[in-house]
Amino acid sequence: MLSDIKRHSQPILKNASAALWDIGDGVACFEFTSKMNSLDSDTMQLLQKSILTVSKSYAALVIYTDANNFSAGANLGLAMFAANIAAWPEIAKIVAAGQQAYKALKYSPFPVVSAPCGMALGGGCEILLHCDAVQAHIETYTGLVEVGVGLVPAWGGCKEMLHRWSTNPKHPRGPMPGSAKAFELISTATVSKSAEEARSNMVLRDTDGITMNRYRLLSDAKQKALSLVADYQAPQAPTFHLPGPSAKAAFTMAVDGFVRSGKATKHDRVVSMAVADILSGGAKADPTVEQSEDEILALERKTFMKIIRHPDSLERVEHILLTSKPLRN
Amino acid sequence: MQFVLYELLQADKLTSLPGFAEASRDLVEPVLAAAATFNQEVVFPLNRSGDEEGCTLKDGVVSTPKGFKEAYQLLCQGGWTAFSCDAKYGGMNMPKSIHSMVEEMLCSANLSFGMYAGLSYGAYHAIHAFASSSLKDQFLPKLVDGSWSGTMCLTEPHCGTDLGLCRTKAVLQADGSYAISGSKIFISAGDHDLTDNVIHLVLARTPEAVAGIKGISLFVVPKYSLDQQGEAGESNRVVCSALEQKMGIKASSTCTMNFENSQGWLVGDLGKGMQGMFVMMNRARLAVSMQGIGLCEISYQGAVEYAKNRLQGRSLTGAKHPDKAADPIIVHPDVRRMLMTMRAYTEGCRAFGAWVSQEFDYSTNHGDKARRDSAAEFVQLTTPIVKSLFTDIAFECTNLGVQVLGGHGFVRESGMEQYVRDCRITQIYEGTNGIQALDLIGRKLPDKAGRNLRRFFHPVQEYIEQHIANPELTEFIQPLSKAFIRLQQATGQVAVTGMSNPEEAAGVASEYLKLFGLVALAFMWCRMAEIALQKTAADNSGFYDAKLKTGRFYMQKILPQSSSLFASIMAGGKSLMALDEEQF
Numbered sequence: 003m004l005s006d007i008k009r010h011s012q013p014i015l016k017n018a019s020a021a022l023w024d025i026g027d028g029v030a031c032f033e034f035t036s037k038m039n040s041l042d043s044d045t046m047q048l049l050q051k052s053i054l055t056v057s058k059s060y061a062a063l064v065i066y067t068d069a070n071n072f073s074a075g076a077n078l079g080l081a082m083f084a085a086n087i088a089a090w091p092e093i094a095k096i097v098a099a100g101q102q103a104y105k106a107l108k109y110s111p112f113p114v115v116s117a118p119c120g121m122a123l124g125g126g127c128e129i130l131l132h133c134d135a136v137q138a139h140i141e142t143y144t145g146l147v148e149v150g151v152g153l154v155p156a157w158g159g160c161k162e163m164l165h166r167w168s169t170n171p172k173h174p175r176g177p178m179p180g181s182a183k184a185f186e187l188i189s190t191a192t193v194s195k196s197a198e199e200a201r202s203n204m205v206l207r208d209t210d211g212i213t214m215n216r217y218r219l220l221s222d223a224k225q226k227a228l229s230l231v232a233d234y235q236a237p238q239a240p241t242f243h244l245p246g247p248s249a250k251a252a253f254t255m256a257v258d259g260f261v262r263s264g265k266a267t268k269h270d271r272v273v274s275m276a277v278a279d280i281l282s283g284g285a286k287a288d289p290t291v292e293q294s295e296d297e298i299l300a301l302e303r304k305t306f307m308k309i310i311r312h313p314d315s316l317e318r319v320e321h322i323l324l325t326s327k328p329l330r331n
Numbered sequence: 332m333q334f335v336l337y338e339l340l341q342a343d344k345l346t347s348l349p350g351f352a353e354a355s356r357d358l359v360e361p362v363l364a365a366a367a368t369f370n371q372e373v374v375f376p377l378n379r380s381g382d383e384e385g386c387t388l389k390d391g392v393v394s395t396p397k398g399f400k401e402a403y404q405l406l407c408q409g410g411w412t413a414f415s416c417d418a419k420y421g422g423m424n425m426p427k428s429i430h431s432m433v434e435e436m437l438c439s440a441n442l443s444f445g446m447y448a449g450l451s452y453g454a455y456h457a458i459h460a461f462a463s464s465s466l467k468d469q470f471l472p473k474l475v476d477g478s479w480s481g482t483m484c485l486t487e488p489h490c491g492t493d494l495g496l497c498r499t500k501a502v503l504q505a506d507g508s509y510a511i512s513g514s515k516i517f518i519s520a521g522d523h524d525l526t527d528n529v530i531h532l533v534l535a536r537t538p539e540a541v542a543g544i545k546g547i548s549l550f551v552v553p554k555y556s557l558d559q560q561g562e563a564g565e566s567n568r569v570v571c572s573a574l575e576q577k578m579g580i581k582a583s584s585t586c587t588m589n590f591e592n593s594q595g596w597l598v599g600d601l602g603k604g605m606q607g608m609f610v611m612m613n614r615a616r617l618a619v620s621m622q623g624i625g626l627c628e629i630s631y632q633g634a635v636e637y638a639k640n641r642l643q644g645r646s647l648t649g650a651k652h653p654d655k656a657a658d659p660i661i662v663h664p665d666v667r668r669m670l671m672t673m674r675a676y677t678e679g680c681r682a683f684g685a686w687v688s689q690e691f692d693y694s695t696n697h698g699d700k701a702r703r704d705s706a707a708e709f710v711q712l713t714t715p716i717v718k719s720l721f722t723d724i725a726f727e728c729t730n731l732g733v734q735v736l737g738g739h740g741f742v743r744e745s746g747m748e749q750y751v752r753d754c755r756i757t758q759i760y761e762g763t764n765g766i767q768a769l770d771l772i773g774r775k776l777p778d779k780a781g782r783n784l785r786r787f788f789h790p791v792q793e794y795i796e797q798h799i800a801n802p803e804l805t806e807f808i809q810p811l812s813k814a815f816i817r818l819q820q821a822t823g824q825v826a827v828t829g830m831s832n833p834e835e836a837a838g839v840a841s842e843y844l845k846l847f848g849l850v851a852l853a854f855m856w857c858r859m860a861e862i863a864l865q866k867t868a869a870d871n872s873g874f875y876d877a878k879l880k881t882g883r884f885y886m887q888k889i890l891p892q893s894s895s896l897f898a899s900i901m902a903g904g905k906s907l908m909a910l911d912e913e914q915f
Contacts, residue, residue, distance in 0.1 A: 079780065083826055086781040088792035089819045316785070323780045 004033060004068045004220060015051055019044035022052045028061035028231075029224050039069055040077035041125045043096050046103040053103075053110050062227035063110070065129060066117040066220050072142070075124025076100075078151065082319045085310055097306055100125065100157035101299050108132040108158075108237065113230035117223035119216060123147045123193065127205060128155060131162035134230055134237070136210040137223040138197040144205050145193035149273045150328045152315025155188060156306035160280045161298040163188060165240045166204045177245040177289040178252075181281045185253050188281070189274040242293045244283025253278040269314040269331045276309045332363060332432050334874070335685045338862050339855075342689065345426050348696040354426050362425075366433045369409055370440035373402050378441040381582030382749050386523070388574045393522040396582045399444060403525040407477030411437075412448055416455060420471035427695070428688035431621050435681070438625030442753045443582035445625075447480055449618050450520045453611040454481020454532050458551060461599035461607045466551060469561055470530055479553075479563070480526045483611055484515040484533040484588060491517075492766060494534060494605065495544035501535035501595065511535055511552050511595040514572075514587065519760075521586025522554070522571035528563035529554040531588065532611065533595060534604050541602070549604035550595035567593045579752030613710075615761045616718040617691065620684055622757050623721030627677040630732030630750045634673065637736050637745075638666050660735075668888075669731040675885040676724045678878075679852035682859060684721065687713045709786035712775045713851070715767035719841075720848030722757040723764060729754045768840035771847070772825050773833070784822065791815055791854050798857070803864055807857045810886045811850070814893040818850045821900045828903065838904015846896040853890050856882040 007025055015022040019036040032052050034045065056063045067073075076096075084093050107114055107129070116122075116130045119139030127144045130136050138144075146155045146163065154160065167173055168180030186192075187203055194200035197212045206212075213222045257274045260266035266274070279285070280301050283293055309315050314331050321329035336342040337356060345351045377398045384396035406412060415430040416422025437445040455474045458467060473479035490496035499513025511533055515521075522529060531552045540546030558564030568591040575585040599607045638661040645651075646662040660666045690713075693706035729750040733740035740747040758764045775783050795812050798804050825843050829836035860882040867875040 083781045083784075083823070086784040086788065087819050087822050088785075088788040089823065090792070092819075092823075320780050320782060 003217060004031060004066060007031070015048060015055060017044045017048050020048040020052075022048065022055065024060075025064065025220070025224060027224070027228060029227055030056050030060045030063050031220070031224075032063060032065045034067050034069075034073050036077070039067055039071060039073040039126070040079075041073060041075060041100070041129075042077040042080055043099055046096075046099040049103040050106060053106050057111055060112065061231045062113045062115070062224075064115050064117055064220065064223045064227050065133065066223055069120070071120035072116075072118035072122040073126030073129070074121050075126050075147070076157075078319055079323055081310070082316070082323055085316055085319070090307065090311070093310060094303065094307055097156050097303050100128075101303070104129060104132040104158045105295075105299070109239075111234075111236060113227050113234050115223045115227040115230070117213075117219050118142045118144060119219060124155070124159075125157050128157040128159040128162070130205060131166075132158060134234075135226055136206050137219065137226045138200065138206060138210065138212055139216055139219050140197050140212055140214050142197045142200060143193050143195060144200050145191065145203070146188050147191040147193060149189060149270070149277060150191040150318070151322055152269060152273055152309065152312065152318035154273065154276050154280060154302065154305050154309055156302040158299060158302070160184065160188065160277070160302050161242075161295060163204070164242060164244070164281060164298065166207075168242070169240070170204060177243045177283075178249055181245050181249050181283075182252075185274075185278060185281045189253075189257070189277045239295050241295075242283065242298060243289050243291075244281070244287045244293060244298075245289050246283055246287035247285060249282040250275070250278045253282070267330050269312075269318070272312065272314065273309060276305050280305050332435075332681070333360065334859075334862075334878075335682050336428070336432070339682055339859060340428070340685055340689050342426075342428060345428070345689070345692060348426075348692065349698055350424055350696050351426050351692070353424065354429060359425075359429055362429070363432055363436075365409070366411070366436050369405070369411070370436045373405055374437065374444055375440035377402055377444060377582075379746050379749065381441065381443055382753075383743075385581040386574055386584040388571060391570060393524065393571055393574065393584050393586065395523050395525060395584065399582065400525055402444065403447065403477070406448060412451060412477030413475045415452075416475045417459060417471075420459075420467070421475040426689075426692040427617075428685055428692050431617070431684060431688040434618055434621040435625045435628065435684075438622040439629040440625075441582075442622055442626065443580045445622070446580065446583040447520045447523065447525055448477070449615070450483065451477070451479075451481040452618070453483055453615050454530055454551075456614050457532050457549065457607045457611045458530075458598060460610045461549070461603075462551065462596075466596055466598065469557060470551060470553075473528070474530060478526055479528040479530055480520055480523070481530045481532065482518050482520050482588075483608070483615070484518050484521075484531050484552075485608065486515060486517045488514065488516055492763070494547060494608075495542070497534050497536055497547055499533060499535040499590065501537050501548060501550055501597075503537065504594075507596075509535075509537075509550055509595045509597060510592040511550055511590045512592055514589050516587050517575065517760075518586045518588045519583055521584060521588045523584045527555075529569075531569065531590075532598065532607070533590065534608060535595075537601060544605055545602055547604040548601050549598040549607040551598050552590060552593050552595035556594060569593050577756070579749070579755055612761060613714055616714050616767075617684075617688065617710075619757050619761050620680075620687075620717035620721040623725035623754070624677060624680050624684060626725045626750050626754045626757070627673060627680065627721075627728040630729040630747065631670070631673040631677055633745070633747055633750075634670060634732040634735035635661075637739070638670060641736075641739075666735060669735050671881065671884045672889065673728045673731055675856075675881050675889055676728055676852075678859070678881060679855055679885060680717075680721050680724060682855035683713075683848075683851050684717055686855065687717055705786055708779075708783045711778070712771075712783040712787060715762075715770045715775065716844055716848050716851065718761065719758075719764040719767035719844055720851075722754070723845070725754045726751070726758060764844075765841060768844040769837060771844050772829060772836050772840045776822070776826060777829070781826070787851070788819070788822075791850070794854065794857065798861065804857065804861060807860045807882060807886055810890050811853045811857050814846075814850045814853055814890055817893055817897040818846055821846055821897055824901060834908065835904045838907045839900045842896045842899050846893055846900065849890060849893050849896070853886065853893075856885045 013021040023031045025031045114133045115135045116133040117137045122144040146159045163184040167183040200206040213219045318329045381396040413422045418424045501509040554569045555563035556567045570589045571586040573587040642657040651658045690706040690709045697703045733747045863875040863878040
């Protein structure tokens with residue numbers, strides 16, 4: 003456990019939301035320390051700093067916390083307050099900072115292994131998607147749940163899910179199937195109820211590990227990270243061929259069916275359409291034209307900034323903050 | 332007022348709200364004109380004499396200054412006591428936003444006189460909102476026609492802000508009424524000779540009540556018990572034992588009231604007294620903000636008249652009136668600075684106050700619940716701001732009014748110093764301005780995860796986004812935009828520090844409230860300038876041109892205060908608390 007390390011050492015880096023520890027054998031551990039392990043600009047700032055530090059002095063990085071829940075995502079209280087005072091540029095900055103930090107993590111010159119347990123939702127799930135490997139506790143509940151609070155994944159979650167499903171050898175090829183599967187999972191805020199299920203949703207890959215014993219999780223993650231050190235090479239940046247407006251039309255029809263049958267609400271439709279905008283590649287997307295990772299990230303940011311200004315999305319965020327329950331508006 | 336109501340805020344649309352169908356422009360304009368005439372001809376002439384004479388207490392009877400009784404009768408006959416009251420009880424059902432304009436005129440003409448009717452409105456609303464239908468039937472018609480007046484009895488010798496310490500007792504009687512015993516101080520309009528009866532709304536504690544604020548209940552206690560016909564009958568053992576000798580509002584009777592087993596009736600539920608009191612209080616806070624504007628306006632009028640007529644020295648750029656022995660002092664830049672400050676503040680506050688009052692009307696009368704709720708949130712957020720900002724500004728403006736007159740302003744004869752003295756209490760009563768600032772940062776900001784803030788910040792942000800590219804408005808929008816960003820940052824700072832260190836946030840609360848208020852006035856000035864720009868070319872009266880020039884002055888000479896306030900807010904409150912108590 004990290005608490006064993008903490009007993010006889012000081013953090014290498016630390017701020018109000020996170021800390022970086024030396025866990026031996028050339029491996030560093032990035033720990034969330036904020037209330038409920040929520041993610042904010044301090045988290046992203048320390049993550050960027052940690053990447054520099056680990057690049058210079060360590061062989062690998064593990065992202066782990068002793069807490070029962072890995073992270074339930076972004077600090078919604080802060081986002082809500084910023085939205086209430088119309089501090090849109092500040093919110094845009096936080097979104098961009100998260101994208102940059104997660105991207106830097108993905109392309110860092112050392113292997114990164116996340117070790118989630120309990121809840122890894124929203125931004126807490128997106129960080130898993132940017133790691134070289136995941137060593138998950140068996141009881142890990144993970145997924146991109148942003149639409150539940152009226153938002154869209156915008157820390158690279160849409161982009162990574164698109165990439166995973168489009169390149170999954172077991173899944174049909176072509177621009178549409180990958181987009182459709184990502185849309186199905188994200189627009190319904192699907193949460194995997196176990197690490198096994200997370201594999202079938204492609205939040206975890208077949209090569210990712212599962213640990214049964216909670217007390218072994220950090221150790222297993224560290225071993226996994228060390229196993230990746232030799233000849234480590236950062237992943238290649240993916241490119242995308244996305245289906246464009248025709249896919250959005252298909253997604254719309256599907257959602258309208260859910261609305262008609264009462265399984266989706268009026269605002270579910272609005273948020274789903276925002277997700278569809280991203281996953282179809284935008285209004286000008288053409289399956290024959292290649293799009294870069296940065297283009298998809300820009301689309302995520304643009305869509306997020308639009309949807310967070312919607313009064314019904316703000317109602318959803320506010321409701322979950324005040325009642326801890328989702329609002330079906 | 333017409334500009335604010337009908338060009339800025341499209342008050343005509345109020346007629347589409349349930350209950351306000353009759354509040355059309357055709358009706359409202361002559362009503363406002365009639366209010367102006369009444370206040371100018373009847374109420375204003377009693378202002379100076381009322382201040383000199385004051386109220387007197389002799390043999391347990393309080394007398395108001397000469398002329399007040401006759402003027403009060405005319406006030407009632409004119410229907411001004413019934414203006415925004417429920418038609419069911421004889422009221423005129425006029426919107427609050429129109430009533431606020433009438434209140435401003437009344438307080439401009441004679442703040443002390445205006446207090447009597449103002450307190451009655453507070454009592455009326457608490458009874459209307461919370462009392463049983465039989466109590467409403469007994470008391471409301473008489474409060475509405477003005478034959479009885481009302482009070483708010485909160486303060487006791489040992490408790491003002493902290494009303495949980497209240498000791499006045501209420502003991503249940505066999506007939507379901509309560510015997511009220513205790514002493515209340517600082518009771519405005521507590522006793523007087525204007526009406527047949529005085530209806531006190533009294534905070535008291537039943538013997539079994541829990542300690543603190545949750546043990547406080549609200550009771551209605553008349554000065555005279557009601558007879559069989561519902562008229563004022565026998566004495567109810569409610570006695571004024573003393574009148575306060577005050578700095579200002581001397582013609583308003585400020586009484587120490589003793590209740591000796593006086594018969595009273597519960598208003599609302601036991602232990603929910605503060606709920607009823609807050610209904611009165613919140614309306615009263617809005618009314619006090621109107622008092623602030625009224626005093627700004629009357630002081631400005633006095634200062635302008637003097638500055639145009641007082642001949643002293645010559646203009647620095649050469650004689651402007653060579654036919655006269657000297658130029659009027661209005662040619663001097665420093666006199667202009669004072670007059671423009673008064674004017675820009677007054678018109679800005681009037682616009683902002685009217686916006687708040689109109690939202691108040693939406694919060695009570697709109698047919699759509701969501702719109703009612705959002706309006707109520709806006710009013711909750713802005714009530715402490717307008718109360719505190721307008722009265723602080725009024726104190727500054729009335730002081731400037733004295734300064735424009737120089738020595739003549741300092742002597743009583745000019746009447747200008749009375750406005751300063753009368754104004755001083757507005758910063759104190761209905762919750763001191765410091766308490767308003769704490770209410771803003773401690774309650775209104777964090778409430779509902781900050782939702783109240785959305786009702787102000789979103790329309791302002793949308794307005795800026797919509798107009799930022801308009802070159803004609805640049806000189807107005809740019810400073811608003813900069814100040815608004817400062818307000819956003821300061822709000823974030825106050826919210827973050829407030830969560831971890833409430834004392835730190837409380838240390839900057841007053842400055843934050845002022846910053847908020849100045850940005851709100853800047854927003855109103857932008858909107859007024861936008862209208863004036865469209866109309867100025869075809870206007871020969873100079874009205875819209877003057878609006879633009881005054882708006883420019885606000886943006887260039889007053890709004891920059893937002894920079895220093897921002898710097899002070901960001902510096903935090905540590906230096907306030909650094910000295911040990913012993914070092915004082």
